[in-house]
Amino acid sequence: MPDATIKIEGARFIITMDPQRRIIADGSLVVQGQHILQVGKAAELAPVQADRVIDARDMVVTPGFCNGHMHISYAHATRGIFPDDLGSAYLPNVFKLQAIMTEDEEFHTSLLAITELLKYGTTTFLDPGSTKHLDRCLDAYRQAGCRIIVGSHVTDRPNSMNLPVSSTADAVSTVETTIREFDGQLDGRVRA
Template identity: 25%
Template sequence: MNTLIKDVLAVLPDGSTKKTNIAIENDKISAVGDVPADFTADNIIDGKNKLAVPGFVNTHTHVSMTLLRSYADDMKLMDWLENKIWPIEAKMKKDDIYWGAMLGIAEMIKTGTTTFADMYGDMEKVAEAVEETGIRAILSRGMIGVAPNGQDALQENCTLFEEYNNAADGRITVMFGPHAPYTCPPKFLKQVMEKAQKYNAEIHIHLAETKGEVDDCIKQYGMTPMALMEDVGIFDLGVLAAHCVHLTDEDIAIMKKHNVRVAHNPGSNLKLASGIAPVGKLLEAGVCVGLGTDGTSSNNNLDMLEEINLAALIHKVQRLDPLMVPAAEALKMGTAYGAKAVGLSDIGELKSGMKADITLVNMQGTQWTPCYDAVSLLVYSANASMVDTVLVNGKILLEKGKLTTIDEEKVIFEVNKSAKKLTGRALLNE
């Protein structure tokens, strides 16, 4: 199917904007600007008063944790995990995972996200949700090596790869997901590496999220988590590292050396008081930094535009430098850099040959007036409720703010049913 987005203001790969047309042939962008005379559109989207950006790339989620949104807030990380989150997660069944994923995917599509990198359990149910909804995903089976089911989880990640890597018209990529060094000791990580090498797969892992984690690692192993991972050899496989908050200059040099890509989660890091990642130093060193939301029980949403806004603000304060992470750079962190972070080279920019993963934002209204710089307004003034249309692989998943592949009412009903069963709590919005 051919689609023409007509008379839209598009954000080009160099960060500039241009009033133009975007031609889509099947799942790819065939032209931005001069559309060939012989191009015939089966569908025309009116782009007037809309800003076209590459679909947002959420580089780190636990999407089914939508089931625990607002269940446990304002707590320290390990207290939150050990006493609230992990006990409820142990009760989750496959249907719970599926409906939690459906809710998260619905939220992401409605807020302009076209790709997400997820780590959780029962990932085949998340894969089913991805297949059905049309979104793009990088999926990892979360593994806690010290848990009784550590070996089972590793085998489940292998099965996930065999059954779903490159599935759903190529929209699914599978990585391996050891949780973190403090839950996955070197011996277990070596086993993960062996399996990942067998499948030529990459690694998605939490690293250096809290100061306590780093201090404990140094106490136990005599080195930081980054140095430990280099010593174990895991960086040789290609790594998407979530958080990376507490880093030394030596850590950053290790990351640059091994092309470690970062999933920066500003909202979650602020809410859990984990700290502010040294993004300025990482970018200056040439380390790829994408953006993620983390799970909705530690954020509490999946709104990538909010993360883009935070990334453009908090690092200015951290460095006392108003030039740090300008608007265009923050937007790239949520799009092009995010695509690179999750290992995809055919999304993240609006240009010929790329996959047609596109988000259109409504530019009408008070917060867009006057409009001297559309990228600046998107990052500093707009909000995700202004997302109008979302395409993935050239297929419309959101049209004029309405989901086209998801029954939102049914998803909310099923999630509320699961939430009450898991927590035993009454829900205040029913």
């Protein structure tokens, strides 16, 4: 029911992003799809009917959180494989794992990571360039309904992390292709 209305009712606090940055105590809000239709005191919105009602007593309703750096397609695939104290020494092995991941594996690991992010309120994230099959990962983003900023993992200089090195022209071309192909996808939820 993409056009169904949802009423989040009786929240202890609603933190708004309106120009006044109000925090509404004992608040309710009504959403439909991606749009907030009404927000205010619970008593004011009590008569409003909705297809689904969520009891938010003793809860705080916030805007979605943003994760500024998350390698979506392999973060969960490598969790627990490497000791936490390796620093950047684990990267060559991560790149080897990433190189053999199939499109379906990237889709499923991306969906797993996004599901966990959404569970804790993160609705937007930046992936600085960790996928070989970004078009397939878009299917995971579409299914989850999140917002993402994507990049391309490129460098034109030798580096201590053993990142693959390409010519400056190739690196720029890769970034331009990513922007051209992905910026604005999913009704503007994807930025590159």
